[in-house]
Amino acid sequence: MLMFVGLGLYDLGDISLKGLECVRNADTVYLEAYTSRLMGTDVAEMEAFFEKEIRVLSREDVEQNPRDIIERAARGRVAFLTGGDPMVSTTHADLRMRAAAAGVATSIIHASSISSAVCGLSGLQNYRFGKSCSVPFPAKGWFPTAPVETIAANLDLNLHTLVFLDIQMDRYMRIPEAIAIIEEMAAKRGIEPPALYVGIARAGSESPVVAAGSGAKLKETQFGPPLHVLVVPADLHPMEREYLEIFAGL
Structure with missing residues (x-):
């Protein structure tokens, strides 16, 4: 049995009681990091x-070499831990399908x-979000512009865009850096x-930071430690605008 267990947003207090019981009863525990x-x-x-x-997994362990995970799940109870909800990432859906193809229950x-x-x-109202996108750290000779194209397409449809910020080993993209990259992409x-x-910084913690405004304003805002995430809103409903005025300093 391969059990995908979501850990929630910020710390150990976020896991459900059902998830906690599952992990403690597992024969093997993996953490996708x-x-x-x-x-x-x-x-x-x-x-x-x-x-x-806990065995910590890299992207290659999950996407290219998941044999060990699936073989252990065929013999016993394997808990596969992920931040947030397990099935938001397509890489986890792929692993579940591979397990099913191997006859492993999930x-x-x-x-x-x-x-x-x-x-x-x-x-911001959940049904008004369009396709999400991710802003990666640029590399030498590589500067994709797909994220700003996704944002522009959503704005044309009057839809908000959730923008995920890159995570690499011990390097975390911050909001000011992401905005600067988006502006360069747009140019x-x-x-x-x-x-x-x-x-938004540190969602799920006791002290998240939420701030709304122009790119210039947010590049000067002190959001504190990661994780950070961005939203590019479309035209605001009056209730959305009032909410941002009260809770995000718009």
Whole structure:
């Protein structure tokens, strides 16, 4: 049995009771640590809390070499831990399908996700979001502009855009850096950069930071430690605008 267990947004307090029971009863516990991370805890604390050894997985372990995971799940109970909700990432859906193809039973224990948390923190209505996108760290000779094209397409449809920010090993993209990259992408594509952003830091913690405003304003805002995420809003409904005025300083 391969059990996908969501850990929630920020720390060990976010896991459900059902998820906790599943992990403590597992024969093997894996932690996927590349799509998202719980910034309010670490692997050592997780191992003490769950009373289990945790095997940390890289992207290659999951996407290219998942044989060990599937073979262990064929012999016993395997808990596959992820930040947020397990099935928001397509790489996890792929692993579940591979397990099913190998005749391994699977289950999902859902948890809070940034995809829903941004709506509560920003007041932006969930049914008004279009396709999401991710802003990667640029590399030498590589500067994709697809994210700003997604944002522009959503704005044309009057839809909000959830923008995920890159995570690499011990490097986390921050909101000011992401806005600067989006503006550079827009300039390269001859697209008008977004006029309004909502920046959110440490969703799920006791002290999240939420700020709305222009790119210039948010690049000067002190959001504090990661994880950070961005939203590019479309035209605001009066209730959305009032919510942002009250809770995000618009």
